[in-house]
């Protein structure tokens with residue numbers, strides 16, 4: 001992606017995914033039966049008949065959903081630069097005022113508001129890039145939409161594309177101002193021509209809009225990895241990891257398997273150091289409340305991200321450091337290496353780093369720290385930064401080492 005309009009994506013690094021739809025009302029359970037799969041798939045996994053599932057809309061109150069507050073928090077407290085909202089998940093329900101299907105949040109629910117319009121306004125106010133998730137192939141409500149795990153052979157998929165998918169995408173791309181990203185998902189057996197048709201549609205209506213890897217047929221503008229799967233090394237192309245804070249995307253009241261903030265931070269730094277973006281999910285509940293644990297984790301990670309944004313935003317992929325450090329993770333920009341210190345440490349030592357160093361400073365207050373490079377007695381190069389007494393007791397800070405060379409130089413392990 002060299003296009004200038006897309007530069008933001010390779011610099012943004014951290015975004016918010018929001019999964020909100022009718023499945024939130026069930027919270028992982030239908031008529032006393034719990035789903036053992038992800039909550040937003042409950043309709044398919046528990047075989048809920050279309051007419052029964054549709055009835056959920058009548059009790060979609062969403063009274064506590066506050067788009068402006070979510071966007072404000074994502075930007076100001078969590079340090080995120082883009083947001084992706086589920087406009088239509090596999091369940092087929094439209095979370096905007098869709099003209100071509102009354103099965104939507106405005107016409108079919110007591111909530112009655114165009115949630116997408118509110119989100120868009122909040123994104124404009126806070127300078128947040130807006131992305132839309134749209135399930136282009138699977139639609140369990142439409143008789144001709146595809147359904148994973150079922151026989152789709154008798155369906156007229158073309159009819160679904162022409163009468164629902166394409167008209168709805170048109171609405172989304174023409175009625176809500178600038179859309180920065182279209183997040184397609186689960187292409188199933190869509191052909192290259194069909195995927196290409198959707199790509200052309202997006203390009204013709206919003207040329208600056210980026211298309212996710214899950215459009216299928218290798219036609220996306222960047223790679224979308226498997227859910228919660230983090231590449232172990234840098235990749236050639238731009239990429240993004242969609243990920244959860246627990247084990248579900250949609251709200252599941254029985255899922256208490258929350259990751260620790262510290263783990264999320266480590267994953268973020270690994271992704272960023274390898275040149276990717278982290279798209280982290282929240283699943284608001286039936287009233288639109290964000291689970292408290294999600295807020296707690298994102299607040300904690302956000303404090304670090306806000307304080308050390310210099311070492312996260314706009315960083316680029318770097319050659320892997322040859323040793324596995326348990327006390328630090330590394331990110332880089334041209335002429336700069338950032339050492340994220342995550343465990344107490346006497347001094348920073350990077351063995352086999354062969355750069356000449358100009359100076360080092362603590363990112364949070366720009367305080368200079370003594371640094372140097374030399375060869376150890378085994379002959380290998382090392383870069384060192386001295387830490388003050390108080391820093392030696394601390395964790396969760398970043399030291400920037402300014403380099404004479406543009407990139408970090410790591411010698412292979414030898415001897």
Ligand code: GLC
Nearest residue numbers: 038040041185186227242249
């Ligand atoms: C999947 C699932 C889905 C979720 C998505 C997020 O492909 O089908 O429920 O929305 O991944 O990445």
